Amino acid sequence: MTTSPPFASPVAWSDAGQHTDIWSDLCQTLLPPYINTCRWFAGKARQQTGLQMRAVMPLLIDAESGKVAYLTILTVSYADGNPESYLLPLSFVSDRATKERTFGVADVPDKGRIGEVQLAGKAGLLIDAIYDERFRNALFNAIYDNQTMAMPEGQIRFQRGQGLDEGDRSLPSRVLPVDSSNSAMTFGDKYFMKLYRKLFRETNPEVDMVAFLTDVGQFTHIPAFGGSFVWERDGIADVTLGMVQRMVPNDKDSWGQTGDYLNDFLYAVPQRLFTIREDVFEKAELLGRRTGEMHNALYNPTASADFAPEPFTDEYRTFIINRFESLLEQRYTLLIDRYTELDPLAQRLAWVFMEAREMIEAFINDFRTRPLGSLRTRIHGDYHLGQVLATDTDFVIIDFEGEPESSITDRKIKHSPLKDVAGMIRSYHYAVSAKLFNSAETEDLDPAYLQRVSDRWFHLIRDTYLDAYFDTFGSPHPLFRNNNEINFLLLIYLLEKAVYELGYEISYRPSWVKIPLKGIIDVVTEIEKIRLSDGVTLSPDIPMLQKGLLR
Known part of the structure; x- marks a missing residue:
């Protein structure tokens, strides 16, 4: 007291x-x-x-x-x-x-x-x-009954979703004892209610996404949408206050599961053995399919303007380029300021990255003018292994709020689904790199050897994931005009993601800087291949990638 x-x-x-x-x-x-x-x-x-x-x-x-x-x-x-x-x-x-x-x-x-x-x-x-059960029950029952309550200013509209079953109007509830940016409550150990604490002057993207995927897209590999409640006012944007979803039994997220699978691989590396269990490939393949199914569910040409697919407009390209150029400038400055704090491998990678600046800028500029026939839709927006729960036999995708550092408006911008794919690919790269470079079992091994081994694991898993992902769409598909555009856009989003990651690692985990830097160098290597096969688009005056610095 x-x-x-x-x-x-x-x-x-x-x-x-x-x-x-x-x-x-x-x-x-x-x-x-x-x-x-x-x-x-x-x-x-x-x-x-x-x-x-x-x-x-x-x-x-x-x-x-x-x-x-x-x-x-x-x-x-x-x-x-x-x-x-x-x-x-x-x-x-x-x-x-x-x-x-x-x-x-x-x-x-x-x-x-x-x-x-x-x-x-x-x-x-x-x-x-939230600690008063009567209050919790009043919220849940209002959603169950699809109530609309007049308020001194506007009204609160409670919307019931398809994930809330008949007969579940009154259920015992409790507050989950976790501290986070929102508050979490459960009802009958069957439903999960998230009360949004920090509010924004528009609807929450997570509620929009979960409701659309459940009620329109019929996508079953998310916690189903049970309902939401929104503060509505005439002439002013609606404010989302809370959402209900089905609870999903799970063992851990896919980051933890992938880490467990990597243990066998890790223990074999010092013996110079390369071993990957078959079920690791099966899980990567399954996750690729589920990702493709999610994006198929979000592709709906007859949907409302909020979800209908759109082309690559000049406005969108400018948004991506401005964001990218700002990130690059910040990251180059950080690298210069913190260079002496990096380990030798990270320093060599940093040099290659800095020497490749002209090539990266030319590639970004190419994005401004290159004809693109692929389409953009709403996407997850913060997609990685930690956002996928592993059940006994499958996966459930969670947390559709979008990139935490972005504004609510920016989180609703439509992108190519390949932006999500790039996020998952980067997550797999992090999983193997963090395991091999930060474990006691490998601390005495040559970093160059560890890099080669981690690259082999990553490329096999990445290709397995990508093959399964594209198999879910069939060919051709309106989201992806052709393979050339797929490769080009995937490189754009992979580069943006790795450059974004670099800022966090420089500031908070200098020993991990080599992970996003290696991701950047891999992308720039692919950009150079485009340069060599498309000399008209990229200037011949731009120097070649200085990979000799890595020796």
Whole structure:
């Protein structure tokens, strides 16, 4: 229990929604110190200048007694940068309720307790409402019933999805004891509800994607869409507040599973044996098929504008090129600043990368003008082995929120599905490289030998994955005009992904810098092959790749 003095107001909790002064007072007293203890609050490291209550929306949680909780939206202002909005549901637990054991303080963990309050002479505790089972059930049942609730501003629309079964209206619930950027609750150990804490002025891409894949694409290898709830206001973009999905039994994600499979390979390397179990190929092949099926489900020429396929427009090309050029400039600067901190192999790779700058820039410029007949669709956007759960016999793809560092608008931009494919290929490269270069079993081995061995494993698994992926589409397919465009676009996205990865490794894991650098050099090697076969497109004045620096 907090040691701060009780917060007092003559207003009863059930009437608080109509009194702005109580919310203003809470924003000055109990709420700021509380949200700064919460894992989901991203502004802890920034200088905060104010907390305001943007909206207060009542939710009836007990029809018999008339008890309510409030979905409140807080706006946090900062000395620098834009303000942020957060969802904080609030409930009141009276001392009387605690004594009667209907629902009491003992049921609320410390991290859910905001502070002592006294409202209309009634003492109790203000809590985060996710720890009030009545609140959780009210949300879930509203989704089950497809309710729409009028609010002081706009309305909350609860939408039920095909993944929520009949007869599951009221289920026991609990809060998952994990700290993350959102809050997670389960219902009947059958459904998973994610409450989005940091809010954006448009619908969440994850909800859009999961709903489309389940209800339109009929793609079964994701946790099925059970429903969502959205704050709607006339003339203003809708705000997604939460989503329900089916729970999926799983052993681990595919990163962990791939790491387990790599152990056998790792133990054989010091004996100069090259061994890959057949089921490793089978898993890579299966994941390639599931990835292709996901992209097939997202390809829908008759879909609404949000999901209909589009061509490679000048606007899109400019967006990619501007992002790419900014990344390159940042990464070259970082490499120069941190060069002396790198190990010898990473230094040699860095030199080749820096010497290849003109070739990379010419390749990017080629993307600006090259005719492309392939199409773009919505994609996963942050696709890697950690986003795929491994069940006993199959895979389930999760987490469709998109690239964490991108804006919500940018996460909804349509790309070639090959951007997802590039992400998975890079993930496989990370898996084998991290295992071989960071294990005690191989620390005394020649880095050049480890590089050759890891390359062989990676190329075999990559090709297995790609062959299975393209087999799911058939040929020709509108998403991919021809093999030349496939190769060209895959190189664009592989290069962008590896350059993106490089920034993180330089800043936080210098010993891993060689992994994205090797990925970059592999791509530039393929670019050089294009140069040699397409001298009209790439200038003959650009120097050849200086791979001799790697010796």
